[in-house]
Amino acid sequence: MFRHDPLPFTTRLLWKHFVTILLSVGSRHSLLQEVSALSSRLSSTFVPVSHRRSCFMCTTTAGSKRVAVIGAGAGGLVAAKLLRDDGFAVRVFESADQLGGIWVYDKASPLYKSLRTNIPKEIMAYSDFPFDAGLPSFVKHTDVLAYLRSYADHFALHDMISLSTPVETAEYVSGESGQGWRINGEEALYPSLFVSNGHYNTPRYPRLVKNEFRGLVTHSKFYKEPSPYADQRVLVVGGGPSGVDLAWELHSVAKSVVWADSSFADPETAEATKSKLPSNVELVGRVEGLEEDGRYLVIGPDGSTVTSDDRVDAVIWATGYKYDFPFFSPSSGLIPSTDGSPQPLFDSLYVHLFHKAHSASLFFLGLPVRIIPFPMMESQTKAAIAVMKGRVKTEDLASLPVFPWVMSNEQFPYCALLEQLAKGTHHSFPRSTDPANDPTYDTMKLPRDIELRRQMYADSSLAKRRVPGRYRERNYRVLGAKGEGEIEWEVTEVPEPVAA
Ligand SMILES: Cc1cc2nc3c(=O)[nH]c(=O)nc-3n(C[C@H](O)[C@H](O)[C@H](O)COP(=O)(O)OP(=O)(O)OC[C@H]3O[C@@H](n4cnc5c(N)ncnc54)[C@H](O)[C@@H]3O)c2cc1C
Ligand SMILES: NC(=O)c1ccc[n+]([C@@H]2O[C@H](COP(=O)([O-])OP(=O)(O)OC[C@H]3O[C@@H](n4cnc5c(N)ncnc54)[C@H](OP(=O)(O)O)[C@@H]3O)[C@@H](O)[C@H]2O)c1
Numbered sequence: 001m002f003r004h005d006p007l008p009f010t011t012r013l014l015w016k017h018f019v020t021i022l023l024s025v026g027s028r029h030s031l032l033q034e035v036s037a038l039s040s041r042l043s044s045t046f047v048p049v050s051h052r053r054s055c056f057m058c059t060t061t062a063g064s065k066r067v068a069v070i071g072a073g074a075g076g077l078v079a080a081k082l083l084r085d086d087g088f089a090v091r092v093f094e095s096a097d098q099l100g101g102i103w104v105y106d107k108a109s110p111l112y113k114s115l116r117t118n119i120p121k122e123i124m125a126y127s128d129f130p131f132d133a134g135l136p137s138f139v140k141h142t143d144v145l146a147y148l149r150s151y152a153d154h155f156a157l158h159d160m161i162s163l164s165t166p167v168e169t170a171e172y173v174s175g176e177s178g179q180g181w182r183i184n185g186e187e188a189l190y191p192s193l194f195v196s197n198g199h200y201n202t203p204r205y206p207r208l209v210k211n212e213f214r215g216l217v218t219h220s221k222f223y224k225e226p227s228p229y230a231d232q233r234v235l236v237v238g239g240g241p242s243g244v245d246l247a248w249e250l251h252s253v254a255k256s257v258v259w260a261d262s263s264f265a266d267p268e269t270a271e272a273t274k275s276k277l278p279s280n281v282e283l284v285g286r287v288e289g290l291e292e293d294g295r296y297l298v299i300g301p302d303g304s305t306v307t308s309d310d311r312v313d314a315v316i317w318a319t320g321y322k323y324d325f326p327f328f329s330p331s332s333g334l335i336p337s338t339d340g341s342p343q344p345l346f347d348s349l350y351v352h353l354f355h356k357a358h359s360a361s362l363f364f365l366g367l368p369v370r371i372i373p374f375p376m377m378e379s380q381t382k383a384a385i386a387v388m389k390g391r392v393k394t395e396d397l398a399s400l401p402v403f404p405w406v407m408s409n410e411q412f413p414y415c416a417l418l419e420q421l422a423k424g425t426h427h428s429f430p431r432s433t434d435p436a437n438d439p440t441y442d443t444m445k446l447p448r449d450i451e452l453r454r455q456m457y458a459d460s461s462l463a464k465r466r467v468p469g470r471y472r473e474r475n476y477r478v479l480g481a482k483g484e485g486e487i488e489w490e491v492t493e494v495p496e497p498v499a500a
Helices: 007-023 029-045 072-085 139-154 241-250 269-274 344-348 373-388 408-423 448-466
Strands: 066-070 089-093 170-175 178-183 193-194 215-217 233-237 256-260 281-284 287-289 294-301 305-306 314-317 362-364 473-479 487-493
Touching: 007 294, 066 072, 066 178, 072 089, 072 193, 072 373, 178 193, 193 373, 193 487, 233 241, 233 287, 241 256, 256 373, 269 281, 362 373, 408 473, 448 487
Parallel strands: 066 089, 066 193, 193 362, 215 314, 233 256, 233 314, 256 281
Antiparallel strands: 170 178, 287 294, 294 305, 473 487
């Protein structure tokens, strides 16, 4: 743990006891002063692992290339591991005082108290580190944090991480003294930079024609538990995973829930969804505005905006998050300014990963949505390493197929492509993700582990739509591979409690 320690750990312990004994027997003042000065000099040299902030120099091996990673969440951790294993000297900058990213449940986290995962643990994990076998498939958020901590412990990642060290500025410089990424104005440059700062930090609010409501208003990022909404009529805006969970959680304490999503303007969709919901949840279309007295403006079935007759007491915007990279200056032109749509950002990247202006040195992890983030970020890191090591030419990146940023099913061929890039076999990947332009795309066979992920993801997504209130009671089990064939798996469902 203490590489480069001039004194072994036991000697330090003995020294500490010696100091304590001296202090407790009340030795002469001058001796005490001398001892305590020496003690503080020593303790600044020997910082316990848990208190150590920055020890990048300890991990730098001669000749290895320096890489900076922003963030010690699920993305930064897997990047640090794979880069270190490939011989890079890694420094992870983490603004929080502990690793884990959004999975650290505190005021700044977008998690809420009751949150359980919406992806089964069997496919959510990194490829080489399963979740505890004793856990159910849809684990509690505390289990995910424990998982990430044990990943960092198991693969000895702590030494690379500088906690409480935000990246405030990251700029590319090129001059006589070299070229690379200057972080926080430090003199030494990093040839490569991985950006894994997460994109569920900055709430996104819709543009409204009117926003005059003065009651209780919050965003799902700040929602922690339902008790403040007891006996209230609550408007939950947004049909994404946060909106779904909040509508379900609130119905049991609130008087009623009005749940808004664009798709609910369509009467057929609204009826089909309503049939699976508790009776005190009503569905309305996209929210366009709020009146001071709690009436709300929504898009109706014919596309026109209508004002409700009824009033709500509280509003929760479960309307998603904005991508945010405050450490890149606007003048760098790296991140195009947008009206809220992430498209210009995605247009700046090859396969959502390599920045077009610095394709061999600037990498973004985990940006697409509707994905399984941990294994995807693992594959992204491997593909980035292949470029850093020259196994993939940067000229090849421009001809890679274009994937949507809202992925769902597309994430599986996307991960297959990343794995091919990692191996340098990407030339055989279909040129286009549109079967009309490249028919081989439609008949492409996925690697077995990715195919397993595809099947379990499809099954759990279907269950989410079919039984939204109970899909997390399903448990998946991988049975193993049969010869050259697919990996077999099974799913069991905890039976619904029988009403007394
Ligand atoms: C409510 C919610 C529920 C989710 N549920 C699931 C789920 O069930 N399963 C699943 O797989 N995924 C889920 N996700 C997606 C989740 O974001 C990923 O699992 C994962 O946390 C992404 O990791 P990350 O490292 O990209 O980002 P984060 O976890 O956000 O980590 C980013 C890290 O970067 C640090 N950072 C940010 N800016 C700086 C800076 N300037 N300098 C230094 N450090 C910085 C942050 O402090 C943080 O530690 C959920 C997301 C949300 C919002
Ligand atoms: N583990 C879990 O169970 C869990 C729980 C919550 C969240 N998450 C994760 O957290 C991430 C973010 O999810 P999220 O649901 O917060 O954000 P999201 O997926 O971006 O969803 C936001 C939703 O708000 C809708 N919306 C925006 N403006 C609206 C308006 N004016 N009226 C009605 N609807 C509006 C959007 O619809 P349009 O697209 O039509 O604008 C979209 O459906 C996802 O990765 C998700 O998987 C996981």
